[in-house]
Amino acid sequence: MKITLIAHDNKKDSLIQFVTAYRDILAEHSLYATGTTGQRVIDETGLPVTRFRSGPLGGDQQIGSMIADNDMDMIIFFRDPLTAQPHEPDVSALIRLCDVYQIPLATNMGTAEVLLKGLQEGFIDWRLIEERRN
């Protein structure tokens, strides 16, 4: 599966803790990330990550493009709900595309844990069937 990891600045430490805790599950999948988040995941967990541009410079839109191409299976996006983002429209567009294309999306750690446990149990395998059909 292709999994994207994104965190706003105030949530990056939490994301690193989360990725470290679930490293064994995540290591079985292809990881993608916005620029700064991806660099931190690489540096601090050693997992391989394909990095896009930083969020404010278009990274969220690049990931949105993969969703529109049916080329992304899950988004884990630790948003900061307490800080205004200069690229808020891009963030909203990414979340909207997840809903358009039924892509599992976690915007906080509580949901992200459930998603990864579901992934491990095979609950997301319908994505592989979808991919074969398209």
Ligand SMILES: O=C(CO)COP(=O)(O)O
């Ligand atoms: O702003 C972001 C997502 O909207 C994240 O971008 P960075 O990973 O480059 O900080």
